[in-house]
Amino acid sequence: MECREFQTQEHKKEMRAVQDSMDVLNGKWKIPVISSICYYNKRRFSDILNDVVGISNKMLSKELKELEINKLIKRTVLDTQPVTVQYELTEHGKTLQTIISNLTDWGIKHRKEIIGK
Amino acid sequence: MECREFQTQEHKKEMRAVQDSMDVLNGKWKIPVISSICYYNKRRFSDILNDVVGISNKMLSKELKELEINKLIKRTVLDTQPVTVQYELTEHGKTLQTIISNLTDWGIKHRKEIIGK
DNA sequence: CCGTATCCCCGGGGATACTG
DNA sequence: CAGTATCCCCGGGGATACGG
Numbered sequence: 001m002e003c004r005e006f007q008t009q010e011h012k013k014e015m016r017a018v019q020d021s022m023d024v025l026n027g028k029w030k031i032p033v034i035s036s037i038c039y040y041n042k043r044r045f046s047d048i049l050n051d052v053v054g055i056s057n058k059m060l061s062k063e064l065k066e067l068e069i070n071k072l073i074k075r076t077v078l079d080t081q082p083v084t085v086q087y088e089l090t091e092h093g094k095t096l097q098t099i100i101s102n103l104t105d106w107g108i109k110h111r112k113e114i115i116g117k
Numbered sequence: 118m119e120c121r122e123f124q125t126q127e128h129k130k131e132m133r134a135v136q137d138s139m140d141v142l143n144g145k146w147k148i149p150v151i152s153s154i155c156y157y158n159k160r161r162f163s164d165i166l167n168d169v170v171g172i173s174n175k176m177l178s179k180e181l182k183e184l185e186i187n188k189l190i191k192r193t194v195l196d197t198q199p200v201t202v203q204y205e206l207t208e209h210g211k212t213l214q215t216i217i218s219n220l221t222d223w224g225i226k227h228r229k230e231i232i233g234k
Numbered sequence: 235c236c237g238t239a240t241c242c243c244c245g246g247g248g249a250t251a252c253t254g
Numbered sequence: 255c256a257g258t259a260t261c262c263c264c265g266g267g268g269a270t271a272c273g274g
Contacts, residue, residue: 015152017224018217022148024227028267031139035132045236056268061237071230082235083274092230099219100135106216107134110141113188113209145247162256173248178257199255200254 021099024070029055029063031103034089034096037073042088072096138216141187146172146180148220151206151213154190159205189213 025031029052036051037043043051049060064087067073072093076086089096142148146169153168154160160168166177181204184190189210193203206213 011152011156014221015149017221017228018148018152020224020228021220022142025139026143031135032132035128035135039128057237058239058269059267062267070227077236080235083237085236092227095223095226099216099223102216102219103138104131104134106212107137109212110187110209111134111137166256174257175249175259176247179247194256197255202256 024072025096025099027063029059030067031100033060033063033067034072034093035100037087038089038094038097042086045085045087048087067093141189142216144180146176147184148217150177150180150184151189151210152217154204155206155211155214159203161204162202165204184210 032052032055033048036048040047040051045060045064048064049055049057052060055063064073064075068075071090073087074090076088078084078086149169149172150165153165157164157168162177162181165181166172166174169177172180181190181192185192188207190204191207193205195201195203
């Protein structure tokens with residue numbers, strides 16, 4: 001792929017678009033949280049808390065809220081006693097899987113590149 | 118794409134791989150810096166400083182160092198007076214372009230999704 | 235169980251000045 | 255020009271306790 005396929009005008013718009021994506025994915029926990037929900041399809045708060053090693057409840061709460069605002073996940077309160085809450089990916093959230101897949105592949109390649117072939 | 122194509126064992130390895138990628142790309146400035154270098158092919162310190170709006174010299178220095186450690190960019194000191202330094206993407210750095218392209222596309226889609234269709 | 239509230243600490247990162 | 259050094263502030267985020 002050629003760097004120079006960019007046009008000057010386009011370039012700034014593209015940079016902004018990439019940053020938009022990064023804003024959504026940024027932070028230590030976003031990807032692991034998404035990954036946990038995705039893997040189990042539907043997942044409860046306390047289960048994600050266990051899946052994602054090291055995250056605090058405050059952080060998990062915050063991350064989930066942001067992901068919900070960005071319409072990547074859907075939050076459902078189940079009328080049990082005591083209350084349980086399920087999270088799942090939205091259709092839009094599922095479109096992230098291609099990206100996550102790319103990042104996975106690249107991460108593996110990168111690790112080989114750095115540690116040495 | 119199916120979430121459930123993951124196997125339990127594989128899942129953790131994949132999560133780690135994604136995190137490896139995110140670590141490399143994380144931070145407010147990594148993508149803009151890469152984007153600047155890529156766009157101009159070769160680029161000097163002070164030029165990048167101008168391209169990436171808002172970055173401080175301390176941060177730029179730090180980000181460039183990290184990118185170099187990760188073998189994404191190549192640093193070349195030119196024997197001019199005064200010294201100038203050029204940065205360019207390595208072959209490995211160029212493999213990021215697919216990812217950046219994906220992130221760009223997704224960012225545009227995402228913006229439409231959030232702001233409303 | 236699912237969070238929110240409070241306290242508190244540490245380091246990311248800006249502004250500025252200085253060096254080779 | 256291309257950084258490094260120093261100072262300093264603010265808020266991200268952990269630990270803990272509490273509320274619905």
